[in-house]
Amino acid sequence: MDNVDVARLFEEVADLLEIQNENAFRIRAYRTAARTIETMGRPVAEMVRADGARLAELPGIGEDLAGKIEEIVRTGRFPLLEQLARKVPETLVQMMRIEGVGPKRARLLYENLGLKTLADLEKAAKEGRLSAVRGFGKVLEMRILRGCAEHRVRASRCRLSEADVHVQPLLAHLAEAPGVEKLEVAGSYRRRKDTVGDVDILVAARRPEEIARRFVSYPEVARVLARGESKCSILLRSGLQSDLRIVPPESYGAALHYFTGSKAHNIAIRTLGVKKHLKINEYGVFRGRRRVGGRSEEEIFRAVGLPWIPPELREARGEIEAAREGKLPKLVDVTDIRGDLQMHTDATDGKNTLAEMVEASRARGYEYVAVTDHTHAVRVAGGLSGSEFRRQFRRIETLNRRLSGITILKGAEVDILPDGRLDLDEETLADLDVVLVSVHSKFHMTEGAMTERVLRALQHPRVRIFAHPTGRILGRREPYPIDLGRVARAAADLGVLLEINAQPDRLDLNDVHVKIAREAGARFVVSTDAHRIAELDFMRYGIDQARRGWCTAADVANTRPLEDLRKLFSRPGRVAPSVGGSRTGAPPKPYRWAARALRVGTWRRASAAGG
DNA sequence: GCCGTTTTCGGCCCGACTGTTTTCAGTCG
Numbered sequence: 001m002d003n004v005d006v007a008r009l010f011e012e013v014a015d016l017l018e019i020q021n022e023n024a025f026r027i028r029a030y031r032t033a034a035r036t037i038e039t040m041g042r043p044v045a046e047m048v049r050a051d052g053a054r055l056a057e058l059p060g061i062g063e064d065l066a067g068k069i070e071e072i073v074r075t076g077r078f079p080l081l082e083q084l085a086r087k088v089p090e091t092l093v094q095m096m097r098i099e100g101v102g103p104k105r106a107r108l109l110y111e112n113l114g115l116k117t118l119a120d121l122e123k124a125a126k127e128g129r130l131s132a133v134r135g136f137g138k139v140l141e142m143r144i145l146r147g148c149a150e151h152r153v154r155a156s157r158c159r160l161s162e163a164d165v166h167v168q169p170l171l172a173h174l175a176e177a178p179g180v181e182k183l184e185v186a187g188s189y190r191r192r193k194d195t196v197g198d199v200d201i202l203v204a205a206r207r208p209e210e211i212a213r214r215f216v217s218y219p220e221v222a223r224v225l226a227r228g229e230s231k232c233s234i235l236l237r238s239g240l241q242s243d244l245r246i247v248p249p250e251s252y253g254a255a256l257h258y259f260t261g262s263k264a265h266n267i268a269i270r271t272l273g274v275k276k277h278l279k280i281n282e283y284g285v286f287r288g289r290r291r292v293g294g295r296s297e298e299e300i301f302r303a304v305g306l307p308w309i310p311p312e313l314r315e316a317r318g319e320i321e322a323a324r325e326g327k328l329p330k331l332v333d334v335t336d337i338r339g340d341l342q343m344h345t346d347a348t349d350g351k352n353t354l355a356e357m358v359e360a361s362r363a364r365g366y367e368y369v370a371v372t373d374h375t376h377a378v379r380v381a382g383g384l385s386g387s388e389f390r391r392q393f394r395r396i397e398t399l400n401r402r403l404s405g406i407t408i409l410k411g412a413e414v415d416i417l418p419d420g421r422l423d424l425d426e427e428t429l430a431d432l433d434v435v436l437v438s439v440h441s442k443f444h445m446t447e448g449a450m451t452e453r454v455l456r457a458l459q460h461p462r463v464r465i466f467a468h469p470t471g472r473i474l475g476r477r478e479p480y481p482i483d484l485g486r487v488a489r490a491a492a493d494l495g496v497l498l499e500i501n502a503q504p505d506r507l508d509l510n511d512v513h514v515k516i517a518r519e520a521g522a523r524f525v526v527s528t529d530a531h532r533i534a535e536l537d538f539m540r541y542g543i544d545q546a547r548r549g550w551c552t553a554a555d556v557a558n559t560r561p562l563e564d565l566r567k568l569f570s571r572p573g574r575v576a577p578s579v580g581g582s583r584t585g586a587p588p589k590p591y592r593w594a595a596r597a598l599r600v601g602t603w604r605r606a607s608a609a610g611g
Numbered sequence: 612g613c614c615g616t617t618t619t620c621g622g623c624c625c626g627a628c629t630g631t632t633t634t635c636a637g638t639c640g
Contacts, residue, residue, distance in 0.1 A: 023612080025612070025622090025623055026613090027612090028612085028623080029612035032612090033612085033613090060612090060613070060614095061612095062613050062614080063613095099638090102638050102639080103637090104637060104638085105637070105638085135630090135631070135636080136630090136631085137631055139629085139631085140630060187640090198640095226627090226629070226639095227628085228627060228628050230627075231627055231640095233628090243639095243640075245627095258625085259640085263624095263640070266624070266640095268624095270624040270625070271623075273624085274622095275616090279624085279625085280624075280625085281624080281626065282627095283626090
């Protein structure tokens with residue numbers, strides 16, 4: 001039972017309480033607690049074993065919920081959830097995912113028509129039975145029917161990079177409207193979340209009706225969902241929903257803050273306002289009827305005694321406390337990046353040649369790159385053997401002599417075999433400037449086995465980077481089970497860097513993992529894993545997640561100059577068990593020299609000295 | 612159900628839009 005499981009149980013309780021029309025604040029308490037549990041570093045199971053009482057010290061968790069967590073962890077059962085599920089079917093929660101159906105209507109339909117599932121709902125809507133229920137009309141029935149169809153098509157959120165494709169033309173269209181003074185995308189897009197549910201656009205203008213007209217007349221609109229004086233919603237043909245909010249310029253900062261969210265962050269800020277006798281809404285900060293701020297976001301934060309908080313941090317994951325104490329991190333920026341440490345060429349599954357990839361990297365202003373083709377075990381990618389790598393090394397040496405302004409590091413993305421050995425011989429490993437390791441097969445292991453497999457690989461003295469550490473692919477593959485807490489602590493000890501993979505469908509580690517791993521002492525690289533030239537531009541998506549995980553430039557190794565990086569990578573090698581090497585069977589002990597060399601303190605000082 | 616420099620009880624963020632209603636509940640963000 002890990003934190004995600006416990007959080008999910010609390011969310012289920014919250015949903016069922018909502019359907020049963022319980023006290024809204026009790027419901028919120030469960031949701032707040034779920035968030036706390038899901039995003040904190042320490043496993044609740046471990047806390048229960050160590051000292052259960054301390055659970056109640058966590059924000060949003062009191063004596064009652066601490067007791068419930070303890071019971072869940074100890075017994076694996078949650079009596080409250082069982083009791084709630086006896087009153088109404090748990091499947092009613094599915095119905096609430098349909099636009100226009102919330103807890104009240106789901107319950108009403110269950111009680112009046114006996115509808116229990118999404119399929120029941122769609123069938124009843126088709127047969128025109130919904131409108132017989134008091135409070136439902138024909139219009140709502142049609143809306144629900146459409147909602148069911150759209151839910152099937154687009155059950156999931158869309159990747160940030162996909163949203164980018166659709167957002168830019170829409171913005172360009174809106175910018176043409178008369179009287180647009182300011183225009184910005186807010187919401188999870190501005191917070192740079194890995195996926196976005198819809199695109200929230202904010203406009204400052206004096207005459208909102210002109211803006212609204214322009215918005216709903218966008219050629220890509222499939223359907224207008226709502227149209228009011230200051231607020232409109234459209235569904236684009238791509239399936240993406242977009243909400244527009246129009247406010248006067250003096251309210252722009254307040255509206256931008258409100259519309260950026262997250263919801264939990266907004267509630268926290270507004271609650272701080274209440275304590276200072278201020279009302280904060282999307283039109284400004286008010287003391288009584290008098291507006292005392294709202295033109296800029298800074299004014300909102302200042303009103304509650306805080307410095308401006310970057311949007312990526314606004315998730316109610318401790319940013320408000322950090323801001324109050326003056327401890328907000330100075331977040332890493334894409335312009336801090338000096339090189340890309342994972343990319344592939346046409347020697348394996350890449351689409352461009354070595355020379356083309358390197359030239360394109362140089363054109364992007366990089367000081368160095370690591371070329372990291374696959375190893376032999378990754379057959380689908382045409383992985384290279386030791387001798388093939390050595391041929392590539394000679395090409396790299398030639399290029400390095402010829403090129404100025406950029407240095408190519410010899411690298412490989414070495415496959416971690418199911419037993420934790422590395423898929424490359426010691427001789428070739430010794431010739432590499434940087435060894436990445438990653439998992440490409442046997443995803444369905446137990447958490448314990450997968451964790452041991454990875455830990456064994458990380459203990460190899462030549463390993464420098466653990467790439468895409470959870471193996472997830474957004475919308476296609478769940479992360480494999482692995483104890484990331486242990487992996488992060490081991491990586492910190494061994495001086496292995498964790499990769500934040502910038503491929504838009506990976507973004508692995510994700511934001512929460514990065515934050516947890518960072519707190520465990522781990523440090524990172526952000527790499528594109530580019531398989532063609534254009535993908536080198538994915539770097540910003542990786543940086544987005546690094547920022548959401550609270551990373552500063554000092555936390556990210558490829559912000560450092562080449563010489564510093566070489567010091568990190570060039571450690572005395574020792575032959576350890578791997579394919580073709582000696583095989584002792586037992587995993588090697590951690591290498592203390594590596595741990596010493598890469599202690600966070602040492603790194604920080606080196607980083608400060610190196611600028 | 613949580614929480615406390617107004618409070619250990621009584622608060623808990625705030626507003627827009629829709630559809631079904633005769634004044635507002637439900638949903639959404």
